Amino acid sequence: MNGIVIIGAGEAGTRAAFALREAGFSGNVALVGTEPHLPYERPPLSKPLDGAVQMKPICGAEALQAAGIDYRQGVSALSLDPDARAVALSNGQTLAYDRLLLATGARPRRLPCPGAERALDFRTYADAAAIFSRAENVKSVAIIGGGLIGMELAAVLRGKGITVSVIEMAPKPLGRAVPPRFAAKLHTRHEEEGVVFYLGQGIGEITDDAVLLADGSAVPAAIVVSAIGVVPDTALAEAAGLAVGNGILTDSFLRTGDPNIFAAGDCAAVAQPGGGHMRFESWRNARNQAEVAARNMAGGREIFGAIPWFWTDQYDLGLQVAGLPQPDHQIVIRPLDGGELEFYLDGGRLVAAAGLGLGNSIAKDIKLAEMLIAAGISPEPQALADPGVNLKALLKSARAA
Numbered sequence: 001m002n003g004i005v006i007i008g009a010g011e012a013g014t015r016a017a018f019a020l021r022e023a024g025f026s027g028n029v030a031l032v033g034t035e036p037h038l039p040y041e042r043p044p045l046s047k048p049l050d051g052a053v054q055m056k057p058i059c060g061a062e063a064l065q066a067a068g069i070d071y072r073q074g075v076s077a078l079s080l081d082p083d084a085r086a087v088a089l090s091n092g093q094t095l096a097y098d099r100l101l102l103a104t105g106a107r108p109r110r111l112p113c114p115g116a117e118r119a120l121d122f123r124t125y126a127d128a129a130a131i132f133s134r135a136e137n138v139k140s141v142a143i144i145g146g147g148l149i150g151m152e153l154a155a156v157l158r159g160k161g162i163t164v165s166v167i168e169m170a171p172k173p174l175g176r177a178v179p180p181r182f183a184a185k186l187h188t189r190h191e192e193e194g195v196v197f198y199l200g201q202g203i204g205e206i207t208d209d210a211v212l213l214a215d216g217s218a219v220p221a222a223i224v225v226s227a228i229g230v231v232p233d234t235a236l237a238e239a240a241g242l243a244v245g246n247g248i249l250t251d252s253f254l255r256t257g258d259p260n261i262f263a264a265g266d267c268a269a270v271a272q273p274g275g276g277h278m279r280f281e282s283w284r285n286a287r288n289q290a291e292v293a294a295r296n297m298a299g300g301r302e303i304f305g306a307i308p309w310f311w312t313d314q315y316d317l318g319l320q321v322a323g324l325p326q327p328d329h330q331i332v333i334r335p336l337d338g339g340e341l342e343f344y345l346d347g348g349r350l351v352a353a354a355g356l357g358l359g360n361s362i363a364k365d366i367k368l369a370e371m372l373i374a375a376g377i378s379p380e381p382q383a384l385a386d387p388g389v390n391l392k393a394l395l396k397s398a399r400a401a
C-alpha cells in the first residue's frame with residue numbers, strides 16, 4: 001500500500017489529512033504544500049487584530065506528527081502521472097499513491113493592463129505581510145476590485161487612517177456573492193467611513209504613484225492592491241489529462257474522471273444534481289468538501305451536498321449567507337436589534353438566508369436558518385418576517401410535522 005497523497009496544504013488539504021484519520025484510515029498520508037509555513041487559515045489575513053497580520057495555524061507540528069501525517073512543507077508537486085499513480089516533487093522525490101487528493105486552491109487573477117506587476121496580490125500570508133508592512137509608511141492605497149476581499153481590506157486600511165480608493169469595473173461593489181440590499185448597506189457604510197469609489201471603471205495603466213483609469217483620470221496611490229478575484233489552480237490536473245472547466249471537474253462524490261483522484265476546495269468544480277458543475281470559494285466549503293473527499297478516499301460513498309455558507313467582517317459589521325440566494329427568489333425581511341435577516345423562498349420552500357448585523361449578532365439566527373433550509377420546509381412568510389417568532393420554535397414544529 002502506497003497510501004494517500006494530498007497536494008496542497010491549505011484549508012482543504014489539511015482538513016482532509018486529519019479527516020482521513022478520523023475516518024479510520026491507517027495507511028500513509030502525505031501532505032504536500034508549496035508554502036514555507038505550517039498550514040494556516042486565510043480568512044484572518046484580511047481581518048487583522050490591532051492592525052497586525054495574523055498567522056493562524058490550522059494545526060501545529062505536533063498535531064501533524066501525532067496523526068502520522070507526513071507534511072512536506074515548502075515542497076511543490078510538479079507533475080502527476082495517473083497511469084503510474086505517482087507525483088513528481090520539486091525536491092526531486094517521487095511519491096507513489098493509491099489515492100490522490102488535489103487541493104491546490106486558487107491563484108489571484110492577473111490584471112491585463114500595463115504596469116500590472118506593480119500591483120500587490122492578496123492571497124497568502126506573504127502577500128498580507130507585504131501589504132500591511134508597506135501600508136505602515138504610506139498615506140494612500142488603491143484597491144482594484146470591490147469584491148469581498150477588496151472591501152475587507154478597505155475597511156482595515158481605513159481603520160489605520162489611510163486614504164483608500166476602490167476601483168471596480170461593475171456599477172456597484174460586492175455584486176457577485178452578496179445579496180443586493182446588504183451589498184448596498186455595506187457600500188454606504190464604506191462611503192461613510194471615507195472610502196472613495198470609482199465604479200464602472202476599467203484600468204488603463206498602473207504607474208509608480210497612480211492608477212490611470214480607462215477614462216483617462218488618475219487615482220493617486222502609493223500602493224496598489226489587486227483584488228479582482230481568483231482562478232482555480234488546475235494546472236497539474238490539466239497536464240495530467242483530467243477534465244477541467246471552471247475548476248477540476250468532479251462527480252458528486254468529489255471524484256475526478258480518474259477513480260483514484262479526488263478534488264476538493266477552491267480548485268474543485270462539483271457536479272450538481274440539476275446538471276453542470278459548481279465551484280465555491282469559501283472557508284467552510286473547503287472544509288466540508290475535504291471531509292467528504294477524505295471519507296470517500298477511505299472507502300466511503302458519500303455525496304457532497306452541504307449548504308454553501310460564507311461570512312465576511314467589515315468594520316463592526318458581520319455578514320453571513322447560507323444557501324444561494326437568486327434574483328427570482330421571494331425575499332422575506334426580518335428586522336433585528338442592530339441588524340436584519342433576509343430569507344429566500346423558492347416556490348414557498350426556504351432555500352437560503354442572509355444576515356447583516358453588528359459583530360457576530362446574526363450568527364445564531366443564520367445557524368437556525370441553515371437547519372430550517374436543511375429540513376426542506378416551507379414556512380409561512382409572516383412567521384419568518386416576525387422577529388417575535390422564534391426560529392428555534394419554527395424548526396421544532398417543522399420537525400414535528
Ligand SMILES: Cc1cc2nc3c(=O)[nH]c(=O)nc-3n(C[C@H](O)[C@H](O)[C@H](O)COP(=O)(O)OP(=O)(O)OC[C@H]3O[C@@H](n4cnc5c(N)ncnc54)[C@H](O)[C@@H]3O)c2cc1C
Nearest residue numbers: 008010011012034042043076077105265266281282283286
Ligand atoms: C485574504 C482572504 C480572506 C478570506 N476570507 C474569507 C472569509 O471571511 N470567509 C470565507 O468563507 N472565506 C474566506 N476566504 C476564502 C477561503 O480562505 C478559501 O476559500 C479557502 O482557503 C480555500 O481553501 P483551499 O484549501 O481550497 O485553497 P487554498 O487555501 O488556496 O490552499 C491551496 C494550497 O495549495 C498549495 N498548492 C497549490 N498548488 C500546489 C502544488 N502543485 N504543490 C503543492 N502545493 C500546492 C497552495 O500554495 C496553497 O497553499 C478568504 C481568502 C483570502 C485569501
